[in-house]
Structures are given as C-alpha cells and as structure tokens.
Amino acid sequence: MTETSFATHEVFNQSPPFEDVDLFGLDRPLVEAVAMNQGSAAHADLSAFGHHWGSAQMAARGRLANENTPKLKTFDARGQRRDEVEFHPAYHELMTESVHAGIHNSTWTAHGTPAGDASEVIRAAKFYMAAQVETGHLCPVTMTRAAVAALGAQPDLLAQVMPVLGSKRYDHSFAPWPDKLGMTIGMGMTEKQGGTDVRSNATTAIRDGEAYRIVGHKWFMSAPMCDAFLVLAQADDGLSCFFMPRFRPDGSVNGLQFQRLKDKLGNRSNASSEVEFTGAYALRVGEEGRGIRTIIQMVQLTRQDCAIASAGLMRSGLAHALHHARHRSVFQKHLADQPLMQTVLADMALQVEASVALVMRLCRAFDEAPADANEAAYMRLLTPAVKYWVCKSAPGFIYEAMECLGGNGYVEDGILARHYREAPVNAIWEGSGNVMCLDVLRALSRESDAAMSVLQGLMMETAGLTGAAEAASLIARTFLRPDSERAARLAVETLAKLAAAAALNAVHPAHAELFAASRLKPQLGILYGAADLSAEQGRELLTRALPD
Template sequence: MTQASFSTHEVFNQSPPFEDVDLFALDRPLADAVAANGGTSARQELSEFGRHWGSVAMAERGRIANENTPKLRSFDSRGNRRDEVEFHPAYHELMAHSAHAGLHNSTWTIEGKPAGGAAEVVRAAKFYMAAQVEAGHLCPITMTRAAVAALASQPDVQAKTMPVIATRSYDPGFAPWWTKRGMTLGMGMTEKQGGTDVRANMTRAVRDGNAYRITGHKWFMSAPMCDAFLVLAQADEGLSCFFMPRFAPDGSINAIRFQRLKDKLGNRSNASSEVEFTGAYALRVGDEGKGIRTIIQMVQLTRQDCAIASAGLMRSGLAHALHHARYRSVFQKHLADQPLMQAVLSDMALHVEASIALVMRLCRSFDRAPDDAGEAAHMRLLTPAIKYWVCKSAPGFLYEAMECLGGNGYVEEGIVARHYREAPVNAIWEGSGNVMCLDVLRALSREPDAASSVLQRLADETRGLRGAGEAVGLVGKSFRRPDSERVARLAVERLALLAAAAALNQVSARHAELFAATRLATHHASMYGAVELADNDIRALLERALP
C-alpha cells in the first residue's frame, strides 16, 4: 500500500480498507450455520453474492446513499400535488441489486406459496450479508417480501399483484403498479394516539362499491416511496387491513398526503413518513374486523428480518474491528496480539457465532413450518424471543466494536459509526422489547402444550451443556407464575440464550460449550472481554471469525 505523504509526516500504522472481500467465504460461522440448516447446495450462489456485496462498488453505494438522504417533493413546479420521494441513484442501485438477488421474493412461488426447501435459510444468508453493507434500503425489501403472507388472506388481490412482485426487476418509476416491471410494498399501522396499541387507531374506512375510501393518518408510514401499502383502519366491523396503492384505478395519484419525512437517528438512506389519507382508495385484505390477524402474518416475517439484519450488523462490526486490530500496532505489538484485545474480540466473536446460528435455526423453522407442527411451534414461540435478544444486544455490541477502532470508529467516514446509529431501530420496529416479551407470553397461554414441546426439545438439544438444565427450569417456572409479566424480560432472555446454545450446538459443539459456560452457567458480564477463555479457544474463535 502506498503511503500518503504530507508536509510534516507520512501516514502509516493505519489499517487498509476492509473491502473487495468475499463476505461469505470469510465468515465460517455463517457458512457452517447455513450448512447445518439445509443450505449446503447454495454455497456457490452465496459466495458469488458475498463477493459482489463485499466489493468496493457496493460499499461506495452504501456510503453515498446514507450521505444523500431522501427528500419529499410534495408538489410539482405547477403546484400539482405529487407526494413523491426522491432518492440518490446509489439508493436505487442498491435496491436493484437486492431485487436481482431475490431478497424481496425468493421465499415465495409465483402463486404466493412458500417456496420450500431451504429458501428461507438461503435468502437469510444473503439478507445478513447485505445488511453489512447498507441496511436502510432493506426496509422496503423486507416489507415487500413479508406483505405476500398477508395478501394470502385476499386471494383476488394476491393473484393480481404476485406477477409483478415475483419479478426480479426493480422499477423506481412513479407510476401505477400494474404498469411496472416490479413493485415494492410498505406498511402503515401506528397512529399518534395509539402507537403499538393499534386497536386505538381512529383512521376510518368507508365502503365504496367493491373498494373502500380511507380517511385518517399514520404517525409512521414505512417506505413511502413504495407502490402500495398495507394499512390498518376501522371499518364497520372493526379494525381491518387494506391494500392501498399509490395510484387509483383510473391512473390518478391516490389521496395519500405525506406530511413530512422523519428525521431519524439512523436508517438514513431509507424514508419513513407521517401521512394523512383524505379519502384514499383501498381494497380490503382479509375479513373486516380481522386486521390484526391479517397483518400479523406480515409482521412475523419482518420481525425475522429485524433479527437477521441485527446479526449482520454485529458481524460487520466484529469483522471491521478484528481487521483493524490485525494491522494496528500499539506498544510494539499488533492490537490483535494484545491479551486484553484478544479477550474482547474473542468474546464478541462467540456472541456473533451464537447469533447467526440462532437466526439460521429460526429460518429453518420458517422453511419447515408448513409441513411440521413442531417447527411451526418453534417459529411462533421463538421469533419474538429471538428478535428481543438479538436486536437489543446489537447497539451495545457495536459500541464495543467502535471502541476497538478508537477514534477512527467514531467518525462518520467509517462504516461502524453508521452501523451503531442503525442498530437501535430493529429493536424498536415491529414491536419493542416489552411487546416481544408479551408476545412470548401470549404464545405460551394460547398453545401451552406446543410451547412445552418446544422447551423440551431445547432441553434435549442442550443436554450436557453447563447451565442449560437450570435455564430450562427457570424459564418454565417463570412462565408459570401468576405474575409472569413481571419477570418476562428475564425469562425471555434466558429462553433466547437457551435457543442460541441449542442452535450453536448443531454448528460447533465446542463453541456451544463456551457459550453455555459464559452465558447460561453464569450471568455474562456487562462488558465484552470480561470472561476467561483458553488461548486455543481464543485463537479458534478469531480464526473462524476472519481467517
């Protein structure tokens, strides 16, 4: 590498950029987790994806899309209402590459049925790698994929839209969805007065022939540039779900009035908005009064993607920290050779190993749920628990990764600072931590036998691991308490840790032992590196993390 020369000094002892890498081949925990969960045959496909997304060009697109944030164009030059969101070309390029890889539709057939096989696992591996490069654009990608599950409740609407959703083309044009090469879908659920309590929604839907006219507002309308949205509104028989396109059937712009774009902490490349509906055209999806039941099919999948993306952000933080530590010398040694730094990085590597094993095991349950009642129960009970633990652990993890890079980690030119700002959103979107805990309790109360079966399976899969038996007992006892809500966070975290140990045990038995010893047998210290691992375990973890 050529050294830069200034009037007073030369630049040296700086790590080279971590770019032009194969994000799949360099990530043995990912490759092993994919193989353990049925995705072995996709190795070549995933390596090609990893090389492409690990390129300098993709990294530049991610940087530029975040530095040039979307803008709302409410009117055209003649004063006509447009409500159009404008993006930098780099954002559209990211969307096109994700669409080409099928991140928005590869888990579905053209008829809107689950694709089967290991489609969820393979797609999750790609999503995990894409999140390491630029996570913001994945919001409309994940909502488009997830909306298909809700549209199944309205076969006529699904039949019309699936041929456009199912293409691997990205069409950013502002035009009616039925004229486009591909389409994206967003979602609007929450209102000012209710937030998570969507039953408090006041937006009204009035029947208009075979359609509805919707009047009201949404405090958060995700991805307002999408071609259509699934929204919740009150109809005669209660809260219902609706398909609301940007354009009405006559080709006119629908009465969707964006008030402003949210100025968010992170997720800068993606637009989120406040909106009013002034008699907007919409079609019902599912039965009247069954809106929550309908849209929860979508939310289950977006929660899955929140966990996948958070695991990807942590993986990227670890990779950049370890890469930097191997090049940066301090006190006559490379950082990576300093015992304290080794302790920190290996503990972080163990956390990432468990996280990726856990989310890939969850994705396997999504693949198998249609034909396996046990896997369906695993999916329902553990999705909120896994989202809770993985997403809430990401901000603290990325802070530690940022510190490994010192001052360079804190400046916006580096990707780790962007990851750090991005990380909190996945714990908040699609249900905050308390909501996830309540959903676990709800799943337990509705299907106690199925939940017991899942817990027993986890007990079997972790038998012999330190602390696992005690964790099973604590979880079972906590959820049987009459005041279980008071200890729900403790119990849900232990449930997630138990599931992580079980998933990791299928990938790397030795690392499952280390994870259980440091997370189940004892409470993990609040800081990474405050555990004692043997030298050979430290070397193995770091070599697997980044060869």
C-alpha cells in the first residue's frame, strides 16, 4: 500500500533573514562617505559596531521593543503619585548598547565643548546603522546629545551635568540624576494651543529663590523617563529655557504629572507623553527671555539626527529589498535580474548613495563649524534643507522597498512595515516641512552674504554636472522673489538635491552625474508644495476641493 503524505508546507523560493551581517562593511557608500569626510581613522571601530548591530540578536531586540510598548504607571501600590513609564527589557538593552557606543555623548569633551576630530561624522555613522535596527530608542539618545549645546548657555549647570552625562553607562533606575551612573535628558517645547508656535506657550515660570516653579503643560514630551528635561516657559522677561529634573533637590519626585502616553502611528518603542507641571522645580538655562535662542542650539542637533535616521531607514529598506530580490525567483529569473526590478533597485540605490553622502557632508560641517565660518554658514543653511528633503523622501522610499518584497513586505513579520510606520516622524518632529523652508528663508535673510557664498560653493562643486547650473539659477531666482515663501518648497528641495550632488561628486563622480541627470534636470519637485502656483490659482484649487 502506497503511503500518502499530506505535508504540503515545504518552504522554498523565500529569501533568508537579512541578519548576522556587517552593516558597515556591506555599505560601500557609507564607508566611502565616512572616509571622504575625515572619518577613516574609525574604520575598525565602525566595522565592529556594524557587525554587532547587524546581528540577529540586535534585530530581535528591535522587534521585541516595538511589540511590547511602554506602559504608564501613574501611581504606586499605596496610591502615591509616581508617574513612571515601564519598558520591555529589550528597550533597555538597546539603550545600553547605544550609550556604551557613545552615541549620546561622543561629540563632546568632558567639559561639554565640541570634540572635533570628525566626531560628528563617526557618531553619525553609528546613528545611521542603529536606525536601521531600531529607531525609537534613539529619541532620548539624540536629545541627550543635543541638550549639551543648550546647556552651554549655563556653564555652572553644564559643569555639574557633564560628569554624569559623560558616562557610557546606561542607568534606567528611577532616582535623582546626581546619584546615577549615567543620565539622559529630554525636551518639552510644544503646547496644545501652539504647536510649532512656541511663542504662544502659556506655561509659566515663577521665581523661587535661585530656582523656579513651573506651572502649565506640554502636549508632546517624548521619552518621559529621562532624568531631566529642557522646557520652555514664560518668565517675567519672556519665554525662557529651564532645566527640569525628575526629582527635587530634597529627593522627592518632581511635579511632572503625565496625563497619558500618545498612541502613535510608529515610534512605538519610545514613549511620548502629555504632561502637566504642578509647581515643578526647575533651574533657568541662559537668560530670561532668550529661551528660543537657547534651546535652538539643541534643536539644530536633533534636526541633524532626524536626517541621519531617515537616511538610515532608507538604507535598510534598500538592503532588505535588494537582499530579497537576489534570492527570490520569478519567471525563471531572480528578481534582481529582471530588467524593470533592476532599474527600480538601482534608482533606489542612487537615492540612498546621494543621501548618505549629503548627511555625512553635513556632519563634517558640524565638526568644522567652530573654527571655520564657511562651514558654519553651510551648517546653518543646509541643516533645514537636508532635513526637509531626506526626511520627506523616506516614507515613499520605504513604501517602494515594501513593494519590492510584495506581500512579505506588508506583513508585520518583517522589518519594513515597522520602518514604514516609523518613517514619517522625522519629517514632523523638530519642525515640519514648512518650518524647515521658513528656516532656510530666515538664514538667507539674516546672513545673505554667507548663504550666497554657500550657494556659490555648491555651484563650483557641481560644475559640469547635468542640470546643476539651472538648479542653482532656480534657487537664486526663487529666493530673490518678493513672494519667495510661496515657492520655497521647490527651491529648498532643489537646494538639498544640489548639495547632495556636490557631496556625492566628492565621493563618486560618476554616480553624482547620474544623480544630477535624473534629479536636477528636469527640475521637477517630487514633494507636495513644489508646484509654483499663484495665489489666485491656489485659491481656485482649494475652493474647488472644499468650498469655504
């Protein structure tokens, strides 16, 4: 009698997991961009980091941290207010690894001054690789690093903080920061009635001796288990910046009462909260009335990290799509050998190559800005432009990567669905697209000579590339228009792409020409708001869409 088998679940023609790989060594565009921007001395360190973060163990930690989301514990068992947030152990393990690698502090000296020596570029390469594994936990990491810049406005406080912040030990115990082995710092700016318009903040600061008592709220305060926060509040002389620890000097829990955790589209591993301040103890950072000028030093750095993380997400999407296509066979050929798929993947690779060249070039400007006025001007003008283009490009890019995997890309078993939910946040946080465009216009108006010098430098660096001269002309014409704000999106996108072509030209001239030919000419913006419409045309379109 013939035995019949009912086993039908033979798995074949599926790509193996993309893990236990070297995220640095496998990424030639990253390796070359780091070397071009003075970071080659860290090759061995970055290779070790890439091997570790590319491991199956780290991938599992990223998955677990997102599947087991943070939980708010408002009270303890006896009814005492605690306002703690509990995280899965995988989240703490990710934080431990990032802090041990110095991603939160390696760009600063022990005294809180810029470390130089390509520290921004080297740290960015690690941030870029870590974002490919798990992006949510990088929120407190980037805020901690960036907070040092704002604390520089209060040297005595900075001197107290740096010995703890300068540690490479992650300590998630709920205790006063001076008693801990290491610390993290968050930020609270936006309120429910104002959002980006922080000048409309209603939170007040009442002087109490050398300190202040803060009364009010914040609509978004991410990473609420940080040991302290930089917050904005209205003092006697106007909007000011304050250092608000989780504990008062007497050891009691400070008056930060978390109302709820935000239920976000992505960024699930990271807690974001609504908070009320009930007479919370705080110390002023910088002068009263200069809060925006103080905290913008922090925001400049967090914007930089938004761009780095988005570039990292795109790199991960490309790597997973290409890995899958090289293993999956369709119509007797591997997907990667099918002409149409090959074209799609190659164009995606070109986008990532330009993006990583651009963010690493921007990071070099951060390294050199303290001693070089031209690099400082590049940093101020290009940071919002780079954030605008890279961060707004990422969601569509990740979608394309998902499509390369077909149904496998759309299910939660893989990482791309998580990347897709994660991708929009970097374009929204730290200033949305319109805010970035306004910041570019502001830099142009305040430092027009320096900004024009940067543009001239980009023209020199892209001389001979297809469409580069026309792109530079469009940028200059738009910014000189009396209604430049109306056409700012196209100009800012073009500025970022011109800067990307320049950065890539220094790394790989042949690919820079490919990028310029396909992105600079014709000068077509791919993002909404790039169409050059008159006010009348805009009103007609909107009225047709929804009569007011």
